[in-house]
Amino acid sequence: MNRIRKSGGFKASIFVIVVALILYVAVYMPTPYIIYLPGSADEIKPMVTVKVGDKEENGVFMMTTVSATYANVFLLGTSLFNRNAQIDKKEDRLRGKSEAEYSAEQVWFMSDSQSSAMEAAYEKAGIKYSIVPEHIFVFGLSQDPKPQGDIMPGDTILGVDGTATPDNTILSAQLKGRKPGDTVEMQLERGGETISREVQLVEVTDNKTGxxxxxxxxxxxxVQKVKPEDPDKQITFTSTQVGGPSAGLMFTLEIYNQLTSGDLTKGxxxxxxxTITKDGTVGPIGGVIHKIVAADRKDAEIFFVPKDNYKEAEAKAKQIDTKMKLVPVSNVDDALAYLKTLSVKS
Structure with a gap:
């Protein structure tokens, strides 16, 4: 009987170990893959405000996002049965960057997109403005030469040796006359705190002169502040966890709607x-198939899509049998022209 008990206990132990191994492999063991899925379709009005603007908006403008998740074995398996899932390699997403560099780059793209949207909206509304440099943002580290000191992606450079450096030109002037190997004291903002760090200069190649x-x-x-001559037309963005440049067009439409009288959404x-540029040009983006699904789930009636992304977006729209109207645009004028054709929705 003792032998039987010992045998049963041994089998139970083996079973527990096997289950634990399966659980580890399925849930915790990393894979080199990433899964893209439809993200969110978020109302833009709460994100951006013109100080004294026309807040009438009976409908909504929405920006769309893509969800990205690093895959475990379990998620890879379930994604095979999800027609909205896209499996890709991590290395194709990072393109040689670290996770910190990729995240910082996305933050930088969002900031630049917001500035471009403000410029495009001011240009379209005929509002005079100026560009005021605010600070320098670190979005990547060089591999050759590597930085020598505690400076990281996502840092804001406030100054060098106590002198403010709001833009690249002033930073270059501060470093002029020094040589590689010299040490400077950097004033940085990191994680909401102002810190000082010593950094040793390295030899770099000037991108313009070589x-x-x-x-x-x-x-x-x-990072630039777009400052209108009329302070009542100042635009403020709320902080967002979303990164990347692809909300530029929709930011521009929301800002322009607040800068001008009437309601462009018409309910x-x-x-x-x-993406958007100062002159209103709309550029292509990635992940449009996921954004189509995200918008459809939020009952969007109209979807503005960059002309270069239209065929891919159209194919996905047909696959999910959406009732949304896809409107290809090359510039902000195309979007505004379409909005003028809409009737007011009661």
Whole structure:
């Protein structure tokens, strides 16, 4: 009997170990894949405000997003049965960047997109404005040469040796006359805190002239404030967890709606995607098939899609049998022209 009990206990132990291994492999073991799925379709009005603007909006403008999840074995298996899931390799997403660099780059793209949307809306509304540099944002680290010191993707560069550096030109002037190997004290903002860190300069190549000069070994961009001559037309964005440049068109439409009288939505639910430039040009984006699904789930009636993404978007719209009207656009004028044709929805 003792032998039987021992045998039963051994089998039970083996069973527990096997289950634990299966659970680990299915849930916890990392894979080199990422799963893209439809994200959200979010109302833009709560995200952006013109100080003294026309807030009438009986419909909504919505920006659309893509959900991205690093896949375990279980998710990979279930995704095979989901027609809206797209499986891709992590390396294709990161393109040699670290996770921190990718995240910082997306934050930078969103900030740049918001600035471009403000410029495009002001240009279209005939409102005079100026560009005021605010600070420098670090969105990547050079691999050759590597930075020498505690400076990270996502840092905001406030100054060098106590002197403010609101843009790249002033930063370059601060480093002029120094040489690689010199140490400077950087004033940075990281995680909402202002810190000071010593950084050793490295030799970098100037992108414009091709000449060698001392630098930080990081990839940077200037965050700009778009300032209207009329302070009542100042635009403020709320913080968002969404990154990337693809909400530019929809930001522009919402801002323009608040800058001008009347309601461009005319009571309709309007979603869309597309990058934007100062002159109103709408550029292509990634993940349009997922954004079509996200908008459909939020009962969007109209979807503005960059002209270069239209065929892909149309195929997905047919697959899910959506009632949304897809409108291809090359610039913001195309979108505004279509909105003028809409009747007011009661």
């Amino acid at each position: 000449e060698k000069r001392p630098g930080l070994g990081v990839m940077i961009g200037t 309709h639910r309007i979603a869309g995607t597309g």
